[in-house]
Amino acid sequence: MSLTGRRAPAIAALALALAILALARPIDHDESQYVASAVLGWGNLPYRDFAYLQTPLQALLFAPIAALLGHLAWPGLRLVNAGLGLITLLCVWRAAREAEATKRNAVIATALFATTDILLFSIGVARNDALPGALMAAALIPILRAARGQPTPAGAFLAGLLLASAAAAKISLAFPAAAYGFYTLWHRRHLPLWVAAGALGPTLLVAALWIAAPAEFLFGVLVFPSAAPSEYYAAGDRAWKLWTLLKPVDTVKFLALGPGLAALLFVARHRPRTDATLLCTLLSVSALIAALLPTPIWRQYLLPMLPPLFVGLAIVMPERLSAGWKAGFTVFAAAGMVPSLSAVLSGKPAMVAAWQESTAIGEALSRADIKGPVATLSPQFLPGAGGAIDPRFATGPFYFRATSLLTAAQEPNHKLVSARTMARHFAQAPPAAILVGGEGEWTSGNPRLDARLEGWAVEQRWRRVPLASNRFRLYVPD
Incomplete structure (x- = not known):
């Protein structure tokens, strides 16, 4: 297909429109x-x-x-x-x-x-x-x-x-x-x-x-x-x-x-x-x-x-x-x-907001000197923060909310953690930090899942690290 004549500008305009849409579309926890x-x-x-x-x-x-x-x-x-x-x-x-x-x-x-x-x-x-x-x-x-x-x-x-x-x-x-x-x-x-x-x-x-x-x-x-x-x-x-x-x-x-x-x-x-x-x-x-x-x-x-x-x-x-x-x-x-x-016009957070959140998370991780994997239901925010993703949370919230698909004994082989078995697995291999706040209504997610993860950190008396964000909270071992 030739890209000469009138086609090249039309294709370039379409490419630009799709790129703008991709950056302007609100954040979705599916990502x-x-x-x-x-x-x-x-x-x-x-x-x-x-x-x-x-x-x-x-x-x-x-x-x-x-x-x-x-x-x-x-x-x-x-x-x-x-x-x-x-x-x-x-x-x-x-x-x-x-x-x-x-x-x-x-x-x-x-x-x-x-x-x-x-x-x-x-x-x-x-x-x-x-x-x-x-x-x-x-x-x-x-x-x-x-x-x-x-x-x-x-x-x-x-x-x-x-x-x-x-x-x-x-x-x-x-x-x-x-x-x-x-x-x-x-x-x-x-x-x-x-x-x-x-x-x-x-x-x-x-x-x-x-x-x-x-x-x-x-x-x-x-x-x-x-x-x-x-x-x-x-x-x-x-x-x-x-x-x-x-x-x-x-x-x-x-x-x-x-x-x-x-x-x-x-x-x-x-x-x-x-x-x-x-x-x-x-x-x-x-x-x-x-x-x-x-x-x-x-x-x-x-x-x-x-x-x-x-x-x-x-x-x-x-x-x-x-x-x-x-x-x-x-x-x-x-x-x-x-x-x-x-x-796009709803005012919900899109990629600019996501980048700002990731930057704030990265600064907090740096101040707390966190080098190890971070447990979070929103791992998509960690690359921009320079943080390491805990492989057990590679599926975001989607396995974490499961109740009967795997036994607690099977989950380690599958590199997975659920809310019901989290305490057991974290006792054996705790993450370097816990990040919550990204699984919420603003990302079409379920805030009750983040509450389960945050509840464990609070119960263990992990220290909350100051974070320049109204959405995210970061916890590290005290």
Whole structure:
């Protein structure tokens, strides 16, 4: 794709807008585990050396980036995800052109995709959605080139590599990867052996980490994601989030915040029949099925279904849309941008505030001469503070709030600590310091969890270190 003429300024403007959004979006406690995994991943292996609650590719790929960025790891990782969002959009445009959509339709479909709240949230925080989404979008290019009748061994290898890498970054992507794999067996012009050869590398990587720490791998990749949400919500005042009937309601709601729902209805109405549109439908539906399996579902789970959906929209869209469809797409596109604009304008703390908090934490750590690992449910603040993350808190608040997923005897092998076993584990191996305050309503977190951690420090009569922050408190052994 040429970046000459009018495209380069437009792409540069889009890149700048996504970068600004990434830095201006409010802090989210979901980022804790992904920043921590990138920081701890340099020189360590996920599962074996620290707990990780996803398939491992992102932790490995982002580790050298975090090491290079140092104190700027957290904002840098947000910008990396914004860049991956830009790549996703460019790949959707290129894939649509490979499927012989017109230039106009490819641009319109890509622009509509860019306004979806699902995409804007997923690429605006330091989570693990942007990388697999970009890999999924990139895989569409060689896949649709083959569907057009131009398969090559290199293209088939690349398709397998990208789809398997997406699954190695987030397990839900295994569904569209498997769907395409089975499709190639029935349509051998897609060169299934070359596709399988491309998938071999990421598959072996995941298998190697499984072999290195089998119990810890299975817990992080399969057991925790399937059991932890039900355990957490069933025990609190939000058990209604586990209602199965909410899944279709939430799905429609998330897709309606942007043109995703309109695109789905438009493509379904036009009943695609070509190889390219059937492939887009297959990949989108398989990604939707994967998104619907967890309980509850969240907007970012739906991201993998959108690249093939909007490529399919570009293919079937006529040169002239009816006035009704134009109005519908326009209204939904506007709706898709409202949550991001509302979040940015809400006044909630974003990356500038996060940097100020990290600076204050770093000064306190320095005054207290803390060199060892810090126990905190908000490890994303420690890189900017120059503090070391206690590996037992690599998952932020997400395992700490568990009550029955592992026994106290199993937790040390998994490099984990829960609120109910904290006293026992800290008695054997106390952290160098305890930092609380980041798991609160201002980060969409649960302040009761921080209270449990702080309560232990107070009970042990640890000394509270002066900290120039209205949110954080730092405790050290007296």
